[in-house]
Amino acid sequence: MSIATSGLHHVTAIAGDPQRNADFYLRTLGLRLVKTTVNFDDPGTYHLYYGDEAGRPGSLMTFFPWKGAPSGRHGTGQATTTALSVPEASIGWWKQHLAAQGVEVGQVHNRDGEDALTFQDPDGLGLALVAHPQGDPRAPWDDGIVPAEHGIRGLHSVTLSVTDETATAAMFDGLGLSFAAQDGNRFRFTAGEGGPGAFVDVLVTPDVPQGLVAAGAVHHVAWRAPDEATQATWREELLGSGVDVTSILDRQYFRSIYFREPGGTLLEIATDEPGFTADEPLLELGRALKLPPWLEPKRDEIDRMLPKLNLPAENNPGATA
Template identity: 80%
Template sequence: MSIKTSGLHHVTAIGGNPQRNVDFYLRTLGLRLVKTTVNFDDPGTYHLYYGDQSGKPGSLITFFPWSDAPAGRLGTGQATTTAFSVPETSLGWWQQHLKAQGVETSQIRNADNEETLAFRDPDGLQLALVAHPQGDPRDPWDTKLVPAENAIRGLHSVTLSVSKEDATAGMFTDGLGLSFHSQEGNRFRFEAGEGGPGALVDVLVTPETPRGLVATGTVHHVAWRAPDEPTQAAWREELVDKGVNVTSILDRQYFRSIYFREPGGTLLEVATDAPGFTYDEPLLELGRALKLPPWLEPRRDEIEHMLPKLNLPSENNPEQK
């Protein structure tokens, strides 16, 4: 593989009630809503992007919140845990903070000597906060509810559940340019570039587990970073040459994307770093207004009528009077 990803770009999941989703990720987890737009394939549904101040690649979790969608089922063929990176000394604070919000947690330590706090969001999505011993230099979004000294730095890793590891491992090493890092029992860790928070994927092998069902409370896809469009185009050709069924390059306004499935069944994406979320609104105003791509703008009145109104907590734009 001549082209290699530098790490995770974003994780996209399916949520339920959009207001509940906003309240949890802004107020409970302290992320910033950096873009309020719609699912381009289903514009009657929001697409909400949460991340750091500017929504840098590697900080992002995004949602399609369908209020009437059925509950999903965790299992093989999907990403089953999304982990965020937090300061090493912050897990006690997070445990108390989440408890005060009515969120149950469990604490573990993994083979990399990382302390982890596991919990679920209101729709049942499996999440974790990981305190990496070597720290994480990324700047957080700072709010009164979740101050910078404890705040999420960005994505740490994702866990994929599969019935067998060989073909999935081959996709990560030969298709995405990751390298094998370590094994702990039936969990195999791979890393992009120099590794560390934001560049990790764990492959959990559970052949006895039934196939998962992607719906509310589950991950829809996992996106990996490409630095620019020429690299992405060349990458696509390499994947096609390997016999991978890859989509055409799609315009997502804030990045360009290609999609394909790894052999275990999880939908993967390769997304460009640019142009980013300040493409259509200033940094200080990110997430406040509904943004539509040019081809949907003529339908704005219809789309706004279909979408439930969102009330954004003041934490999203604390400088706003």
């Protein structure tokens, strides 16, 4: 194909209780809630977006939180670990910080020169904090609860679990991802110039059962497209190669197409624009419930269905009450 992604756009997962989810990602991990909206296909539940100050592509983790949702199962056919990028000197700080917050953490391990710390969020979602030896030039959310010098810089990588890597690797080639390294049954691919935010690892686990997407599991992984024209061309190329792709969908803050890679993981290509300041000022991001125009007539009904969220003051610096 003629088009190549520059890296990850976001990762979307399923969660349980929305307040517990917000407390963990805002207060424990120190991210910013950059958009409070709803699942456009099921407006009775939130769609919460966490990221850096402006919710830039590559910094985003998003969640559909259903209180009381059954637990998922990690396995093949899904993304099983989402890794976030932190400074190399901060891994020790994070190990102590997470332990102090009651989070069970593993030992720091090193793979291909990168130190990594693995743990789970309150719903069991597999997470890792990874320090790239060449650093990460992206700026953290510097008004958050976590000190900026230790702050998360954005997504580092995702790990997809598959029974066989061959067909998945072939599709990645069509997305502009390049094979970078192999470590046993783990294959690393990179987008663009590589580095944090541009990695995907494919873990071959033929004896592991199929995963189940529910609370604590990734719903889909999104890759970046710079604009709608590029996305439309990419869609036509995917269709031409026999991939079953959705129509282009309006997600208000980006446009999306969805398809599955051969191993089973749902993938998305999302545009960089228009971004999260399209409908509220930078300092007030995430503060108010935002709905697309077609759901505005049902605002009162939707608002009654959604539980209220308590956000830390740091989420909206300078915003008046």
